[in-house]
Amino acid sequence: MSTVIKGGLVIDQTGERTADVVVDDGRIVAVGPDLSGDQVLDASGCVVSPGFVDLHTHLRQPGAEEAETIETGGWAAVRGGFSAVVAMPNTNPAIDCAAVVQEVLLLGSQAPCDVYTSGAITVGRKGEQLAPMAEMAGLGVRLFTDDGNGVQDAGLMRRAMEYAAGLGVVLAQHCEVDSLAAGGQMHEGEWSSLLGIPGVPAEAEELMVMRDIALSRFTGAPVHFQHLSTGGSIAMVRAAREAGLAVTAEVATHHFTLTDEACASYNPVFKVNPPLRPADDREAVREGLADGAVDAIATDHAPHSPDAKEMPFDQAPPGMLGLETALALALTELNLPIAEVVGLLSWRPAAIAGLNGTHGGPIAPDAPANLCVFDPDEEWTVDPDDLASRSRNTPYAGRRVRGRVRHTVVGSRPVVVDREMRP
Amino acid sequence: MKHLLSINDLGAEGIDEVCRLADHFTEVSQRPIPKVPALRGKTVAMLFYEDSTRTRLSFEVAARRLSADVMGFGVSSSSVNKGESVRDTVNTISAMGPDALVVRHRSAGVPHQVAGWTNASVINAGDGWHEHPTQALLDCYTIRDRLGSVAGRRIVIVGDIKHSRVARSCVMAFTAQGAKVTLVAPPTLLPPALDSWPVDISFSLDAVLSDCDVVYGLRVQMERQSEALLPSLREYTARWGLTAARAARMNPGALVMHPGPVNRGVEIAPEVLDRPNATLNEQVRHGVAVRMAILYLLLGADPQPRPERDQA
Numbered sequence: 219m220s221t222v223i224k225g226g227l228v229i230d231q232t233g234e235r236t237a238d239v240v241v242d243d244g245r246i247v248a249v250g251p252d253l254s255g256d257q258v259l260d261a262s263g264c265v266v267s268p269g270f271v272d273l274h275t276h277l278r279q280p281g282a283e284e285a286e287t288i289e290t291g292g293w294a295a296v297r298g299g300f301s302a303v304v305a306m307p308n309t310n311p312a313i314d315c316a317a318v319v320q321e322v323l324l325l326g327s328q329a330p331c332d333v334y335t336s337g338a339i340t341v342g343r344k345g346e347q348l349a350p351m352a353e354m355a356g357l358g359v360r361l362f363t364d365d366g367n368g369v370q371d372a373g374l375m376r377r378a379m380e381y382a383a384g385l386g387v388v389l390a391q392h393c394e395v396d397s398l399a400a401g402g403q404m405h406e407g408e409w410s411s412l413l414g415i416p417g418v419p420a421e422a423e424e425l426m427v428m429r430d431i432a433l434s435r436f437t438g439a440p441v442h443f444q445h446l447s448t449g450g451s452i453a454m455v456r457a458a459r460e461a462g463l464a465v466t467a468e469v470a471t472h473h474f475t476l477t478d479e480a481c482a483s484y485n486p487v488f489k490v491n492p493p494l495r496p497a498d499d500r501e502a503v504r505e506g507l508a509d510g511a512v513d514a515i516a517t518d519h520a521p522h523s524p525d526a527k528e529m530p531f532d533q534a535p536p537g538m539l540g541l542e543t544a545l546a547l548a549l550t551e552l553n554l555p556i557a558e559v560v561g562l563l564s565w566r567p568a569a570i571a572g573l574n575g576t577h578g579g580p581i582a583p584d585a586p587a588n589l590c591v592f593d594p595d596e597e598w599t600v601d602p603d604d605l606a607s608r609s610r611n612t613p614y615a616g617r618r619v620r621g622r623v624r625h626t627v628v629g630s631r632p633v634v635v636d637r638e639m640r641p
Numbered sequence: 642m643k644h645l646l647s648i649n650d651l652g653a654e655g656i657d658e659v660c661r662l663a664d665h666f667t668e669v670s671q672r673p674i675p676k677v678p679a680l681r682g683k684t685v686a687m688l689f690y691e692d693s694t695r696t697r698l699s700f701e702v703a704a705r706r707l708s709a710d711v712m713g714f715g716v717s718s719s720s721v722n723k724g725e726s727v728r729d730t731v732n733t734i735s736a737m738g739p740d741a742l743v744v745r746h747r748s749a750g751v752p753h754q755v756a757g758w759t760n761a762s763v764i765n766a767g768d769g770w771h772e773h774p775t776q777a778l779l780d781c782y783t784i785r786d787r788l789g790s791v792a793g794r795r796i797v798i799v800g801d802i803k804h805s806r807v808a809r810s811c812v813m814a815f816t817a818q819g820a821k822v823t824l825v826a827p828p829t830l831l832p833p834a835l836d837s838w839p840v841d842i843s844f845s846l847d848a849v850l851s852d853c854d855v856v857y858g859l860r861v862q863m864e865r866q867s868e869a870l871l872p873s874l875r876e877y878t879a880r881w882g883l884t885a886a887r888a889a890r891m892n893p894g895a896l897v898m899h900p901g902p903v904n905r906g907v908e909i910a911p912e913v914l915d916r917p918n919a920t921l922n923e924q925v926r927h928g929v930a931v932r933m934a935i936l937y938l939l940l941g942a943d944p945q946p947r948p949e950r951d952q953a
Contacts, residue, residue, distance in 0.1 A: 411832035414749040414771030414809060419833075484750025528728045530748030532769070 219256045220247060221632055223625070226261030226591060229557050230268055230579035231565045239266055241587035241630035248583055259625045259632060261591045265556060268564040268579035269301025269331075269588035269626060272541065273361070273390075273468050273571055274444060274516035277303070277333070279325060280318070281310025286521035286608045288322065291541070292329030293606035294519065296633045298541040299590035299623040302568070302577040303519075305335040307343065308366035314338035314349040319357045330633040330641075331626075332588070334571065336361040339378050339389060345370050348378055355385045360572035363390035365444060366491075368426050370396055375430065379439035388466075388570065390442040393426035393451070394418075394492065403532045405478040405493040413482060415531060418493055420448040427451045431458045431465060440464035442570055445518050447473045447492040449502030456511035466570050467506070468516040471540050471547045474503045476613060486527045486534030487613050490520070493536075507562060508554060514567035515559075517544045521609035539612040542605050547614070549594055549621030556594055564590075587630035596622040606639060644756050644763045645935055648774045648813040656818055660782050662934035663927065669706065670930055679941045680709035686739035688714050688730070688755070689766070690721070690746040695901055695925055696766050696775070700743050703932035709940070712739055727751060728758055735759040740940050744768070749806075762939040770804050776900050777810035779931040780857070781818055783924050787896055788854060792819030797849050799825040799881055800859030800908055803832045803870075807900045808859060812840055823849050825881065829870040830861075846881050851890050857898045858883055858908040874907050881908075888913040896920050 220242035228237045228249065238253035239246060272295065278286035286294075288305070295303050305322055307313035313322060313335055326333025337354035341347045343364040351362055362382060368391060369375045375391075382389045399422040404410050406417020427443060431454060434441045446452055446467050458465040472490060477497050480488040488494060506512035520537025527534055548559045568578025577588050600614040626634040633640055642650060651659065669677055685704040689697050704711050714734065721730060727746070734742065741762040744752040749769030756763040767773040784791050796815050802808045802824050815822050816839045823841040824831065835842060843849050850856070865871045878884070883897065888910070891897075897909065897919040905911045913919060 406833050408834040408837055411834050411838075412809075414769050414806060416770075417833060484753040525726060528726065528754070530727065530746060530754070531750045532748045 221257050221259060221627070221630065222253050222255030223259045223261045223266055223589065223591060223627070226264045226266035228266045228581050229560050230581045231561065232580050234557060239581060239589065241589070241627060244587060244629045246581060246583055246585045246587045249581060259591065259635060261625070263595070264591050264593050264624055265560070266581065267560040267590050267592070268581060269577060269590045269628065270299045270545070270563040271567040271571060271573060271577045272300050272303045272517050272519065273514055273567045274365070274470070274518045275303040275305055275541065276308065276520045276537065277305045278521055279309065280321060285523050288325040288329050288333055290606065290608040291519070291521070292326070292331045292333060293639055294539070294541040295331045296626040296628060297606045297623060297637070297639065298543070299545050299592055299626055300331055300541060301588035301590065301626065301628045302332040302334060302573060304361055304571050305333060306365045307336050307338040307363065312338050312343045314341055314343065316350070316353045316357055319354050319359060323357065330639070331628050332577065334573070335359060336363050336365070336390065338362065339364045339369055340374070343367050345374065348381060351382060351387065352385055355387050360387050361390050361442070362387055363392060363444065365390070365392045368392050368394040368396070372429055372433070376433050376437060379433055379437045379441065383437065383439035388440050388442050390444050391426065391430050392444050393423045393430070393446070395422045395425045398422035398425065403489060404481045405495050407478065407496055409478045409481060413484070415481065420450060420495065420499070423448055423492055424450040424454065427454050431463065434458070434463050434465055440466070443467040445470040445473065445492055445516060446512070447495050447503065448499045452502045452506040452511055456506065456509070459511065466513045467511070468514040468567065469503045469507065469512050470516055470518040471544045472538055472613060474500060474507065475547050475551050480613065481531070484531050486529060486531050487538060487611050489531060489534055489536050490518070490538050491536035504552060507552060513570060515544060515548055515562045516567065517541050521607055522611050524610055527611045537611070539605065539607055539609060542607065543600055543612060543614050543619065545592060545623060546598070546619035546621045550619045587627055589627040590623060591625040592621060592623045594621050596620070598622050642939060645774055645939065646752050646756060646763065646765045647772050648777055648810045648817065653817045656778065656781055656814060659778050659931060659934045659938065660785055662937060663782050663930040666930040666933040669933070676706050676708060678708045679937055680704070680707040683709040683940050684712060684739040685709045685741045685743060685936065686712040686714060686734050686761070688734065688742055688744045690716050691767070693745055693766070695928065696745065699925070699928040700766065700932050702929050703936055706929070707933055707936055707941070709936065712737070727755065731755050731758045735761060741936065764935060764939065767806050769806065770809070771806050772810045773806040774810045775928070775932055775935060776807050777814035778935070779924055779928040780811055780898060781814050782927045782931050783898065783920050784855060784896065786923070786927065787920060791815060794820045794855060795823070795853040796820045796855040796857060797823045797825055797853045798857045798859065799846050799883070801830045801861050801865065802826050802859065803830050804862070805859050811857065812838060816840070823853070825849060827871065827881065830865070846887065850887055851892070853895060854892065855896045855898055856883055856891065859900070860902065860904060861908050878907055883909045883913055885910045885912050888916070894918065898924060901925070
């Protein structure tokens with residue numbers, strides 16, 4: 219059964235034009251004026267873009283199904299306009315071998331979006347022994363990270379980069395030097411001092427960014443920096459790119475939206491790793507997105523059960539929801555042209571994840587039909603009880619935002635229609 | 642005022658009011674029967690998640706002298722040992738209808754969280770490194786009692802400022818009352834980014850000792866050595882300890898204060914503690930009157946029904 223998306227402004231990496239889009243049997247059939255199909259999705263006043271790609275999603279399965287499952291996380295993704303997510307490997311057990319990769323991909327095949335997974339760099343994400351990356355790459359894994367932990371040992375990271383380069387896969391780093399960050403629960407600075415909460419200095423992130431840029435220069439291997447949060451990190455990545463190194467970077471929505479002052483509420487919903495930083499860093503993150511130093515917006519969607527987020531601040535786990543609010547926050551907070559926001563959410567992360575050709579456009583006949591239709595002007599209020607995620611730990615409850623996903627199409631199937639999930 | 646979570650909840654005028662009430666309750670405490678019916682029928686629950694001798698006893702005595710009923714709660718003898726969350730414990734205790742919860746926890750911010758989960762008044766009895774407001778109030782009261790006022794006094798706080806909830810509350814309380822506060826510690830025991838704090842900083846006790854009205858010592862814990870914050874306690878004492886020799890260089894009449902418990906011979910020499918200008922026992926005594934004042938302020942003066950709090 220064909221579907222026509224009518225009357226929208228089509229935006230992809232080739233430009234923008236008003237056109238109808240017909241999809242059927244997994245593919246885009248036609249793009250042009252006055253098209254018809256078996257069912258109609260109204261897109262008047264809306265943007266029709268490639269479906270978004272999240273480089274950084276915690277789906278929590280296997281191991282923490284009380285917080286999220288691959289299915290519920292998948293619904294959160296498509297409600298946020300994402301047609302593809304890359305699952306992080308800090309599950310229990312960790313995604314560090316073919317068996318767990320296969321389990322995640324099998325569960326992912328039932329999810330409403332396309333589920334890809336990263337693999338761990340080291341066994342158990344312990345930073346001691348290389349995980350079987352070739353075995354996982356053979357199953358399609360393209361991004362490797364110990365996310366949640368940075369690889370502390372420089373010698374091990376060097377070998378991991380060399381080995382990964384031989385497989386044609388990319389290493390992604392959660393940059394955090396443990397010996398500086400140890401015990402820290404929020405950004406170390408004026409607010410942590412006032413609140414009496416142990417801090418994580420910006421330098422805990424920046425030292426590892428510095429080290430891995432040096433290792434990339436040394437080995438020639440590409441490195442992707444995850445959820446950068448400080449001005450120093452952004453500046454180093456910008457300089458490394460200008461020097462021609464194979465360095466890419468993502469930032470998380472909360473790091474261009476919130477600051478460490480939010481922790482003054484002692485509400486652990488504002489606890490995240492890397493932590494919320496001061497306004498200067500938030501500004502640097504925004505500048506990095508505007509000038510191209512940063513490639514992609516990632517959600518770092520990190521569901522936690524209500525019980526976990528009612529613990530004392532220093533005992534609660536870090537992380538916040540992000541999939542269902544990412545587009546709106548980018549449109550509301552960044553002051554960038556819509557096409558740039560779409561690029562930061564779709565074709566640019568798709569390229570890093572090795573998904574171009576499948577996700578991220580272009581919107582043209584015969585391309586895979588993974589699409590997002592959103593109203594860039596609709597204002598709405600974030601309501602934790604109106605989220606598809608199994609968890610409720612959004613830091614944006616009650617926040618007025620602009621820009622809302624209306625329909626999401628994955629493999630030509632409309633999985634979200636007028637914001638309603640279509641199982 | 643509904644809760645006492647931070648000294649900032651009181652401000653300068655609030656501190657004055659507490660001290661005025663404490664004067665009255667000091668007089669009460671000196672009566673043959675040191676008890677008034679001000680809070681008869683009220684219930685004060687103690688939620689102490691961390692060991693405490695003086696603060697807990699002081700609150701209990703204060704509540705009883707006001708004729709309030711006291712619900713005790715010790716972590717070691719409760720279902721917290723069975724893994725009950727703070728919220729569930731607060732819900733359970735709240736269901737018994739206490740009027741105030743006195744909360745101590747090793748994590749900063751727990752009293753703030755508890756205040757969102759109960760209809761009772763919440764009193765912060767010490768949360769992590771954050772605040773210990775009733776300690777700062779009894780210290781203000783002690784300084785007023787000894788020196789006449791806090792305003793204009795030069796107060797040196799020396800020791801492990803970084804990990805001290807007493808230091809944070811005292812800085813706010815003393816400066817709100819118009820004192821000039823100098824923090825003295827090795828840089829490793831100072832919090833980061835102090836530019837916005839209304840204090841002077843010194844790394845040398847000797848440099849500020851002869852020019853102050855109060856030396857307020859803080860406890861230094863053994864584990865600071867293993868965290869690479871101090872080479873040794875011996876070195877700490879040599880440079881930042883209030884030794885007899887240093888005490889001899891203080892102004893006559895200048896006070897030696899400490900929130901207790903003291904590591905004798907580490908932050909303050911034993912013979913200094915025994916001098917008449919050391920106020921440690923007075924601080925404890927004043928603690929009862931000040932806590933009576935706080936309980937009265939939160940529970941006694943407000944006859945109207947308490948509004949329902951948003952449980953979100």
